[in-house]
Amino acid sequence: MRKIIVTEFITLDGVVEAPGGDETPHPHGGWQARYRSPEGGKYKMDELKSVDALLLGKNTYSGFSNYWPTQTGNDFADSMNHYPKYVVSATLPNAGWNNSHIIRDMATELAALKNTQGGNILVYGSATLVKSLLQHNLIDELHLMLIPVVVGGGLKLFDDNLQLRNFSLSRSQAFENGVVVLEYQLLP
Template identity: 65%
Template sequence: MRKIIVTEFITLDGVVESPGGNETPHPHGGWQFKYSAPEMGKYKVDELAGVEALLLGKNTYELFAGYWPGQTGAGFADPINRLPKYVVSRSLQKAEWNNSHILRDVAGDVSALKKTDGGDILVYGSATLVKALFHHDLVDELRLMVYPLSIGGGLRLFDDNRELKKFELKHSRAIDNGVLILEYRPVN
């Protein structure tokens, strides 16, 4: 069975919204760029190299599809353009980015995708999708890059829905700029 790995940039106050700056009109958008470090770039390249497909929510897919097809480079752009991409959306009518496929239902379609042959599947951002994946116990690993700042509110990965989720720490690493890389496995 394939593993679904969720990877997120997240603030100390739990916000995952607009780390790159152009995803939403958040007043502090772009907060993750102030903390770049070569080790973090290498981590993200290695993370992408370790999977065989991407799973994205509609908003993240549209943002990526508007940028990555025009980029080249062996480390990140070429692999992200080549990999199969599965976008979960009930409203998206077509997915034109190379090797893209639309899935309509998290519980059914993503569960079926996990049972197919192939390697691990990486989820970038896609907070709404990730919430649904957690709700249906479809996440096999959670990777967080925790940034040493709070931005006072915004979209969070975990809502106040009183749903208990437990995690086991798999790996942790501190970067000199204060960012923590934390890798967890859900405990069911």
């Protein structure tokens, strides 16, 4: 069975943000960019190479599909462009980025996708989608790049009304710049 792995940049106070920092009008947007490092880049490359498909929410897909198709000639971009991409959306009319597929019925179609042949599936960002995946108990692993900042507000990944979910720490790694990678597996 394939696993769904969520990867997020997250602050000490639980705020998530894409590397560009421009998806919300937060006064401290862009906090993640100050913590880029060769260690972090290697981790993200290894993480991408450990899967063979992507799962994205509509907004993340829109941003990625405007950027990645124009990027070529390096392993990261080539993987992003080659991998099958599954985008969860009830309203996206079509998915034009190479090898993209729209998922309309998340719970049913993702459960079926997890039972197909292939490697694991990586969810980049997509906070709204991740909240829904948590509610439907469809996440197998969480990879959190914990950035050592408190921004005092912004888009939170974990809502106050979620059911209890237990995870087990499977791996941790501290980078020289203070970023800590925490990998968790969902417990049955």
